[in-house]
Amino acid sequence: MVMSIQAKKLNYTYQIGTPLEHVALKDVSINIKDGSYTAIVGHTGSGKSTLLQHLNGLLKPTSGEISINGYTIDNTTKNKELGKLRKEVGFVFQFPEAQLFEETVLKDIAFAPKNFGKSEDEAEKIAREKAKLVALPEEVLEKSPFELSGGQMRRVAIAGILAMEPKVLVLDEPTAGLDPEGRHQMMEMFNRLHKDENLTIILVTHQMNDVAEYADHVIVLESGKVIADSTPKELFSDPEWLKNHHLNLPQTTDFAYKLFDKLALSKHSIPLQSEELTDEILKILGGNLNE
Numbered sequence: 090m091v092m093s094i095q096a097k098k099l100n101y102t103y104q105i106g107t108p109l110e111h112v113a114l115k116d117v118s119i120n121i122k123d124g125s126y127t128a129i130v131g132h133t134g135s136g137k138s139t140l141l142q143h144l145n146g147l148l149k150p151t152s153g154e155i156s157i158n159g160y161t162i163d164n165t166t167k168n169k170e171l172g173k174l175r176k177e178v179g180f181v182f183q184f185p186e187a188q189l190f191e192e193t194v195l196k197d198i199a200f201a202p203k204n205f206g207k208s209e210d211e212a213e214k215i216a217r218e219k220a221k222l223v224a225l226p227e228e229v230l231e232k233s234p235f236e237l238s239g240g241q242m243r244r245v246a247i248a249g250i251l252a253m254e255p256k257v258l259v260l261d262e263p264t265a266g267l268d269p270e271g272r273h274q275m276m277e278m279f280n281r282l283h284k285d286e287n288l289t290i291i292l293v294t295h296q297m298n299d300v301a302e303y304a305d306h307v308i309v310l311e312s313g314k315v316i317a318d319s320t321p322k323e324l325f326s327d328p329e330w331l332k333n334h335h336l337n338l339p340q341t342t343d344f345a346y347k348l349f350d351k352l353a354l355s356k357h358s359i360p361l362q363s364e365e366l367t368d369e370i371l372k373i374l375g376g377n378l379n380e
């Protein structure tokens with residue numbers, strides 16, 4: 090079985106034949122490797138969420154096709170063929186906590202495994218494991234999810250998705266509405282899931298800092314088209330191109346460019362993460378000290 094995601098000439102048009110007809114994806118061809126941490130970026134309305142919704146068949150291509158872990162979806166695919174795929178691709182929408190409904194946190198997380206045929210005990214065991222994975226403290230498990238803070242409610246919702254044991258985690262702006270500390274913790278949590286649980290991560294974000302910090306693959310959409318498909322390093326090495334497409338640099342890279350400019354240094358190795366930047370600065374200082 091091919092464990093990757095491949096879109097071939099994927100087109101999607103909303104509300105065909107109505108005055109609201111809108112071509113949201115145009116000939117999108119991408120390849121997302123198993124085990125990658127892929128960021129999808131682009132302006133509002135560029136088609137990011139539309140693309141994501143093809144990853145578990147919520148939307149089906151108007152033309153072209155997409156294969157996910159060996160399942161191929163085109164405009165003839167029936168929903169009943171997608172049951173297994175939907176277990177493999179865990180979907181975290183914006184504000185997933187809106188879907189919580191059970192009496193207790195534990196029951197909420199255990200809902201999916203129970204629904205998929207696990208016994209009460211087994212489902213509860215899985216729920217406890219997943220609660221741990223998302224760093225929910227033991228004492229909240231018997232509480233109502235509605236007594237928790239926004240960040241904790243979101244963790245409950247994410248644990249509920251992990252309880253289906255997906256192989257791919259799809260995140261559509263998962264930190265929207267959280268404060269900076271909550272955002273940081275949530276991003277660190279996804280990174281842990283990626284590293285320790287071998288989850289393939291597909292993240293839609295407007296935060297270039299997060300792309301620089303976590304992703305190993307980045308896809309840029311503009312008006313429904315893929316205009317870049319590379320690594321963060323490559324993408325952020327071309328500030329001119331980014332400017333032309335009204336995209337920001339990560340803070341670290343932006344600072345590095347300004348510093349290198351002032352010092353009239355070449356920009357061949359541009360740092361993305363704060364540690365890399367620190368090393369570059371130390372190199373510059375060291376070079377000067379040795380002179």
Ligand SMILES: Nc1ncnc2c1ncn2[C@@H]1O[C@H](COP(=O)(O)OP(=O)(O)OP(=O)(O)O)[C@@H](O)[C@H]1O
Pocket residue numbers: 103104109110111112113131132133134135136137138139140
């Ligand atoms: N139901 C719909 N009917 C018609 N057009 C739609 C519909 N849903 C989305 N669109 C249009 O399709 C385009 C892509 O929308 P999409 O939600 O995928 O963008 P996005 O990149 O996720 O944007 P954002 O960053 O704001 O979330 C937009 O121009 C949007 O207005």
Ligand SMILES: [Mg+2]
Pocket residue numbers: 137138139261
């Ligand atoms: Mg969106």
